[in-house]
Amino acid sequence: MSIAVTKSRYQSEEFSARLRRRYAAERRFRIAGMLAVGIASLMLVVLLGSIASKGYSAFWQAQIRLEVTLDKQQVEERNYTAILRQALYAQVPAATDRATRRSLNDLLSSGAPYELEAMVNANPSIVGTTQTVWVRADDEIDQFMKGFIRRDVPESERRLNDVKIAAIDALVAKGSIQSSFNTTLFSAGDSREPEQAGIWGAIVGSALTLVVTMLLSVPIGVAAAVYLEEFAPKNRWTDLIEVNINNLAAVPSIIFGLLGLAVFLGFFGMPRSAPLVGGLVMALMTLPVIIIASRVALKAVPPSIREAALGVGASPLQTVTHHVLPLALPGILTGTIIGMARALGETAPLLMIGMVAFIVDIPGGLTDSATALPVQIYMWADSPERAFTERTSAAILILLAFLILMNGLAVFLRKKFERRW
Amino acid sequence: MSVQTHIPATAMASRPAAAGTHGTKMVARDVKVFYGAKQALKGINLDIQENRVMALIGPSGCGKSTFLRCLNRMNDTIENCRVEGLIALDGEDVYGKNIDAVQLRARVGMVFQKPNPFPKSIYDNIAYGPRIHGIASHRDEMDEIVQTSLKRAGLWNEVKDRLREPGTGLSGGQQQRLCIARAIAVSPEVILMDEPCSALDPIATAHIEELIDELRENYTIVIVTHNMQQAARVSQKTAFFHLGDMVECDDTEEIFTNPRDERTQGYITGRYG
Numbered sequence: 001m002s003i004a005v006t007k008s009r010y011q012s013e014e015f016s017a018r019l020r021r022r023y024a025a026e027r028r029f030r031i032a033g034m035l036a037v038g039i040a041s042l043m044l045v046v047l048l049g050s051i052a053s054k055g056y057s058a059f060w061q062a063q064i065r066l067e068v069t070l071d072k073q074q075v076e077e078r079n080y081t082a083i084l085r086q087a088l089y090a091q092v093p094a095a096t097d098r099a100t101r102r103s104l105n106d107l108l109s110s111g112a113p114y115e116l117e118a119m120v121n122a123n124p125s126i127v128g129t130t131q132t133v134w135v136r137a138d139d140e141i142d143q144f145m146k147g148f149i150r151r152d153v154p155e156s157e158r159r160l161n162d163v164k165i166a167a168i169d170a171l172v173a174k175g176s177i178q179s180s181f182n183t184t185l186f187s188a189g190d191s192r193e194p195e196q197a198g199i200w201g202a203i204v205g206s207a208l209t210l211v212v213t214m215l216l217s218v219p220i221g222v223a224a225a226v227y228l229e230e231f232a233p234k235n236r237w238t239d240l241i242e243v244n245i246n247n248l249a250a251v252p253s254i255i256f257g258l259l260g261l262a263v264f265l266g267f268f269g270m271p272r273s274a275p276l277v278g279g280l281v282m283a284l285m286t287l288p289v290i291i292i293a294s295r296v297a298l299k300a301v302p303p304s305i306r307e308a309a310l311g312v313g314a315s316p317l318q319t320v321t322h323h324v325l326p327l328a329l330p331g332i333l334t335g336t337i338i339g340m341a342r343a344l345g346e347t348a349p350l351l352m353i354g355m356v357a358f359i360v361d362i363p364g365g366l367t368d369s370a371t372a373l374p375v376q377i378y379m380w381a382d383s384p385e386r387a388f389t390e391r392t393s394a395a396i397l398i399l400l401a402f403l404i405l406m407n408g409l410a411v412f413l414r415k416k417f418e419r420r421w
Numbered sequence: 422m423s424v425q426t427h428i429p430a431t432a433m434a435s436r437p438a439a440a441g442t443h444g445t446k447m448v449a450r451d452v453k454v455f456y457g458a459k460q461a462l463k464g465i466n467l468d469i470q471e472n473r474v475m476a477l478i479g480p481s482g483c484g485k486s487t488f489l490r491c492l493n494r495m496n497d498t499i500e501n502c503r504v505e506g507l508i509a510l511d512g513e514d515v516y517g518k519n520i521d522a523v524q525l526r527a528r529v530g531m532v533f534q535k536p537n538p539f540p541k542s543i544y545d546n547i548a549y550g551p552r553i554h555g556i557a558s559h560r561d562e563m564d565e566i567v568q569t570s571l572k573r574a575g576l577w578n579e580v581k582d583r584l585r586e587p588g589t590g591l592s593g594g595q596q597q598r599l600c601i602a603r604a605i606a607v608s609p610e611v612i613l614m615d616e617p618c619s620a621l622d623p624i625a626t627a628h629i630e631e632l633i634d635e636l637r638e639n640y641t642i643v644i645v646t647h648n649m650q651q652a653a654r655v656s657q658k659t660a661f662f663h664l665g666d667m668v669e670c671d672d673t674e675e676i677f678t679n680p681r682d683e684r685t686q687g688y689i690t691g692r693y694g
Contacts (some may be wrong), residue, residue: 151477162604234500304537308600310498312550313527322540 057395061182062137080113103230105109109136111196139194139387205370212279221290250287257352272354273369282343285397294337297328443470452506476652479662493529530609536596538588550607574602594625614644
């Protein structure tokens with residue numbers, strides 16, 4: 001009797017209605033989840049798409065072909081500007097009067113004479129001969145070739161006058177203008193002229209900063225995490241330390257910049273704009289992240305492994321170094337790399353310690369003036385030239401590439417060292 | 422923790438000739454353990470005889486595992502754990518100045534409830550203990566130790582061709598025998614086993630029980646078990662724990678056939694536990 005009653009309860013109309021509602025709720029939840037993932041992916045695609053579409057053109061740069069006659073006397077006087085101009089006038093025979101020629105002078109990058117000089121210095125035997133060289137065009141010519149300066153707007157509102165456009169047309173007709181891969185972007189430091197500006201200086205600055213950050217924060221962070229997790233007694237003091245570390249991880253980065261300014265520059269008198277100071281500040285900022293990630297990784301190692309090691313007579317230190325630490329390594333590595341990636345993308349603290357300066361030279365050491373990738377992006381974004389707009393996006397793409405590389409490395413290392421038990 | 426290093430003569434003389442040829446390996450006198458304010462053991466007195474198997478039985482939470490972990494000071498790692506009273510190994514206070522916890526654990530090995538091989542090769546699992554204690558000076562010597570340990574644990578024939586494979590890839594029963602082999606490898610004098618078969622199937626359990634019986638020849642064994650048949654099968658002495666007290670300790674046969682205390686009788690007849 002009672003069996004029959006319970007059986008029919010689960011077969012009743014009311015129960016199947018309830019069941020349908022449960023399934024409907026599940027379907028709604030799934031749809032909401034898929035929508036959320038879809039919106040997130042869409043935003044990512046829009047973000048990356050807009051950066052890539054604005055930035056890809058910066059990887060190409062217009063160059064002008066010139067037949068330069070390296071006159072011995074002019075070379076000795078280092079008058080490369082004149083050599084280049086003569087070659088340019090020869091390319092555009094229509095330009096005869098002074099005003100037109102002065103306009104033509106602007107077609108070449110102001111860095112072109114130095115390029116030519118470097119070429120001559122590298123191979124002095126070419127003096128006295130006529131050489132075919134490709135020199136960088138001015139950024140406005142480059143922008144015109146890429147279609148960012150339109151010829152259909154009135155001359156008074158255009159960055160290039162009709163004379164220049166006519167000259168460019170003449171060069172294009174002769175095949176003397178070409179767009180080639182912009183190696184300058186990857187090999188030069190910053191410059192006032194977009195066509196001479198590159199991010200290599202910023203990359204080196206960022207790399208030096210990160211090296212200092214890593215050398216300081218990884219050993220200190222891991223050691224602190226191991227001590228707190230494996231050795232420290234659990235009392236009021238360690239609780240206080242834990243709360244403070246968690247708080248530090250949430251402190252805005254600009255505060256760390258101010259701290260660095262006051263302590264490292266103000267008190268210790270370290271050099272301004274130096275990767276050393278940048279690295280110190282970033283280390284302070286990354287430390288809590290590494291400590292927290294390492295502690296989580298250490299906590300995830302099953303206590304049975306510690307007991308096993310202690311049980312065969314390993315000392316507490318041996319237990320940690322032989323068993324616990326190797327097992328926690330993938331997690332520690334992941335946390336460290338993510339912390340480093342965060343430091344790589346950090347701008348605010350560097351502004352405070354002077355790494356926002358306009359620096360043309362590639363930094364050669366930890367105390368040289370330098371800037372960093374995100375700061376370079378910030379400075380280029382501030383520049384009025386149209387050519388810097390595309391370079392800003394290009395620099396963002398390069399920064400993103402480094403971040404993807406680092407996070408990919410984190411995933412790879414985790415997969416490689418992960419052990420199951 | 423007791424600072425007492427001198428052991429009263431009566432402690433060692435408490436079981437003279439009655440134990441036959443089996444000398445007393447370890448003694449516990451008035452052992453009290455506190456976890457913070459909570460008292461887990463209320464004054465345990467127990468003698469553990471050489472080359473015999475002592476089973477500790479009792480309902481969950483009675484303190485038998487706590488007592489076992491006092492014998493090799495594994496409780497040191499537990500925060501807020503305080504041990505009072507005297508525990509002696511060969512007449513020396515294990516909590517005294519003369520004995521170091523690390524050295525003690527080399528002499529008093531342990532096998533845990535859940536098989537816990539290191540996530541390393543079978544070979545390295547066994548070799549780890551001897552390596553850190555500097556027992557083997559050559560590779561050959563180490564190979565020898567690994568082989569004899571695995572043979573004694575009855576695992577050699579099953580794993581001799583795959584010593585380089587991870588110990589975690591073995592079956593549960595094999596893993597537990599690997600852990601026993603690992604404990605044997607450092608040549609301890611006493612082996613503590615904390616419910617070594619509770620995670621194993623009946624066949625693996627039978628294997629381990631046989632093994633315990635064989636190991637008795639060379640080692641003193643203390644085993645905690647929930648399984649009373651197991652206690653009856655493998656042990657010569659049984660101690661019954663209840664709510665932090667050691668109620669009764671006698672020859673296993675006595676305990677199971679003629680318990681003196683009614684709590685013991687209640688437990689072994691299955692009235693609670």
